[in-house]
Amino acid sequence: MGAAAFLMVEYVGISYVEVIKAALLPALISYIALIYIVHLEACKAGMTGLPRRHNPTLVQSLLSFTGTILGLCIISAVVYYGIGWTKDVFGDAATPIVGVALLLSYIGLLRISAKYANEGGIEIDAELNEVPDPGPTIKSGLHFLLPIVVLVWCLTVERFSPGLSAFWATVFMIFILITQRPLIALMAKTSNVAEELKAGFVDLAESLVSGARNMIGIGVATAAAGTVVGVVTLTGIGLVMTDFVEFISGGNIILMLLFTAVISLILGMGLPTTANYIVVSTLMAPVIVTLGAAHGLIIPLIAVHLFVFYFGILADDTPPVGLAAFAAAAIAKSDPIRTGIQASPTIFVPRFCRLCLSLTLSC
Structure with a gap:
């Protein structure tokens, strides 16, 4: 759910941990079902991936997953x-202590990455013509897990807000982006450190440009969603929506959920995930509760x-809008509408399983 989960914390008034507990098991079941269905579709279509250096057994694949x-x-x-207890023992001094530990861990993990780069392993800009071995790939990129550590620390130990936690994780990621190239070059002794430092800043600039471009659509959609929320608040259309669903459902709970799901699907069309959640939670969540x-x-x-x-986000996968279907069609060079229709059963089955389990566990 990403950013929507952070918004859910604010809207529902519970902690981020509680949101994780409510969504974890249904999400796992959904992804397992989705992977299985995609695998069956790929087998039916005769699709194959990149060649592998070593073909893993079924047990190895399951263990890897x-x-x-x-x-x-x-x-x-x-x-x-493991390290959350340092907050109770050292108080405010725990943060700089953990920061120093993270820095030392970063240097140690970079030494591992430099070792694989020096032995002809996977480099940062390497072009992949075959599926690399998972072992060297993971070991050469373990330092990218450290921003996740920062995010989890800020959320669960420091109890920072989601926005502030993401900010510090992003700051650490920027630090890694700038310093990983020159430090690996220094440890592996494979290239000029100054050139690699310059390349790190180039990577940062390209990342900022790409992030700004991606945020344009989200910003516009979020602003439009804010307008919708304002209209709902000022005009009382939410009460009309409640009466409408109650009228067409005739008081039947199953029909009420069905019509609410359909309306959520319509409202979610063309909206990114964050704006999608804002709209459907503002318009349709009070309907079910009332x-x-x-x-x-x-x-x-x-x-x-x-x-x-769940149903609002389905608009990304189903026609006539189906932004995800359009993106997939561009990659597959296929018709967007047919791609969305083909994907609809694949999406509905696991999400329906996740939905039923989520409602059961929450109730």
Whole structure:
């Protein structure tokens, strides 16, 4: 969910950890189902990937997938339980202590990366013609996990706001982006340090330009979403929406959820994830809460927000808008509408499983 999860913290009034708990298991089931369906579609179409240096067995593939998921969980657990105690012991001095530890860890991980670069491993600008071995790839890029450590520390230990936590993680990522090239060149003794330092600043400039371009659409959409929210607040259209759904559903809870899902799907058309959540949570979440309470059904607010958000985000995958379908069609050089129609069953099945489990666990 990314940025939408941070907004959900503000809208629902719960902690970020509680949002993770509510969405984690449904999301895992959704992704497992999605990967399985995509695999079946790829097998049916005879699609193959890049050639591999070594063909892993099924057990190795499962272990690799499981290790990736567990790795992120372990990082979060290590940060919170492993070094979180330093905040209680050292107080305000814990932050600079952890900062020094991060810096030393960064230098140590760069030495590992430089070792693989010196031995002919994967370089930063290397062009891939085959799937590289996961071991050297992971070991040469372990230092990119440190911004995640900073983010988790700020969120769970320092209890910073999501925006401030993301800011410090971004600052550390910028530091890595600038310094990784010259430090690796210095350790591996493969190129000129000054040239690599210049290349690091070039990477930073290109990243800032790319980020600014990507934020233009999000900024405009978010501003438009703010206008919608203002209209809803000032005109009372939210009450009309509630009456409309109640009228066409006839008081039936299942029909109410169905019509709410369809309206959320329509409202989410053409909006990026963040603006999508703002719109559907403002317009449709109060509908479910109000009508559910009117019929004696108390639905947790987090379940309601996850419900409308799941269906609102489907607008990115389904025609006629389907921005994700257009992007996929551009890569596959296919028709966007047919791509969206083809993807619809693939998206609906795992998301429906995730939706049902989310509502069950939340209630």
